[in-house]
Amino acid sequence: MRRFFLFVFSLFISGMMFYSCSTDVDLYADYKDITVVYGLLDSSKDTNFIKINKAFLGPGSAFDIALIDDSCNYPNKLDARLIEYKASTGGNNYQQSRVLPLDTITIHNKDLGIFYAPDQLVYYTTAKLNNNTSNHKYRYELQIDRGDTLLTAFTEMVGGYGFNLLVSQLDFTSEYGKIKWQTCPNASVYELVVKFYFTEVGPLNDSVQRCMTWSLGTFPASTLIEESGALSIQYKASQFYPNLASFLGNDTTKKVERLVFEPSLVLSVAAGGEELYNFIAVNGPSSSIAQNIPEYTNVNGGYGVFSSRTLLEKRVKLSNRSFTELLDHENWRFRQAR
Numbered sequence: 166m167r168r169f170f171l172f173v174f175s176l177f178i179s180g181m182m183f184y185s186c187s188t189d190v191d192l193y194a195d196y197k198d199i200t201v202v203y204g205l206l207d208s209s210k211d212t213n214f215i216k217i218n219k220a221f222l223g224p225g226s227a228f229d230i231a232l233i234d235d236s237c238n239y240p241n242k243l244d245a246r247l248i249e250y251k252a253s254t255g256g257n258n259y260q261q262s263r264v265l266p267l268d269t270i271t272i273h274n275k276d277l278g279i280f281y282a283p284d285q286l287v288y289y290t291t292a293k294l295n296n297n298t299s300n301h302k303y304r305y306e307l308q309i310d311r312g313d314t315l316l317t318a319f320t321e322m323v324g325g326y327g328f329n330l331l332v333s334q335l336d337f338t339s340e341y342g343k344i345k346w347q348t349c350p351n352a353s354v355y356e357l358v359v360k361f362y363f364t365e366v367g368p369l370n371d372s373v374q375r376c377m378t379w380s381l382g383t384f385p386a387s388t389l390i391e392e393s394g395a396l397s398i399q400y401k402a403s404q405f406y407p408n409l410a411s412f413l414g415n416d417t418t419k420k421v422e423r424l425v426f427e428p429s430l431v432l433s434v435a436a437g438g439e440e441l442y443n444f445i446a447v448n449g450p451s452s453s454i455a456q457n458i459p460e461y462t463n464v465n466g467g468y469g470v471f472s473s474r475t476l477l478e479k480r481v482k483l484s485n486r487s488f489t490e491l492l493d494h495e496n497w498r499f500r501q502a503r
Contacts, residue, residue: 200467208296318471336484342402352436357381424502440472
């Protein structure tokens with residue numbers, strides 16, 4: 166039997182289906198729900214969401230089945246909760262400190278895609294999660310089949326104190342640049358993004374704020390060198406202007422002025438837990454020609470990923486040399502706002 170396992174890595178995850186070459190077995194006789202859970206806890210957020218779907222199995226096209234509501238969504242609210250554990254004195258044992266029941270809300274604006282839309286049920290809690298990563302952990306529990314089946318998952322929290330960016334400006338006039346930040350407790354993977362904000366002013370004095378987003382990449386923590394409690398990456402700074410040219414397009418006759426208000430850059434570092442890193446690593450692009458792709462899940466009794474993350478953002482300036490080079494592109498019509 167060959168199995169195809171599909172995760173949709175956004176806020177929502179769905180779908181598993183099975184195929185068989187045999188015509189002697191009734192594949193649908195022993196149907197059983199297979200639950201798929203996706204949750205990323207973030208102690209800096211006032212609301213944390215968890216998505217619960219079920220895998221589907223049926224005759225015909227999987228794409229047609231995926232568009233049916235009850236193929237991948239449970240019809241009723243499930244018994245789901247978060248359980249907080251706190252380390253005892255000495256940190257050797259963890260004791261249950263809080264039980265946080267998950268409530269539900271129906272969202273009506275899910276974009277059309279492979280799976281059913283626009284309505285979807287999501288689970289959430291508005292309880293403030295503890296960011297003391299040294300002595301708090303969280304367990305997820307879900308009961309289905311009238312309580313006969315228990316799904317569990319466990320994660321440490323990413324974040325805590327000391328996570329900070331150690332840069333105040335970025336320079337794009339050299340071939341390479343360096344970004345440095347203090348380590349984030351329990352983080353196994355980092356993603357860095359630069360956002361460049363500017364305002365376009367049209368001939369009728371109408372204005373609109375625009376933003377170019379530039380991803381610098383995703384980096385496993387194990388590949389980064391730590392120095393005095395700080396991590397750093399080298400990135401190709403010279404790619405900033407070609408990316409900006411692509412973002413602006415080829416219309417150099419557009420009658421606009423582009424105003425830059427300093428600080429004009431937002432530098433963000435997203436830090437993810439070990440389970441999230443494992444999920445990304447397993448489901449990322451592969452050069453293997455093998456037919457069987459490995460699956461990753463840390464949900465006992467089901468499939469999915471339950472982990473934690475946090476996002477650090479800081480406004481930084483363009484260096485003087487970078488701003489001068491920006492102005493040298495006369496057809497871009499950039500100038501510093503006064």
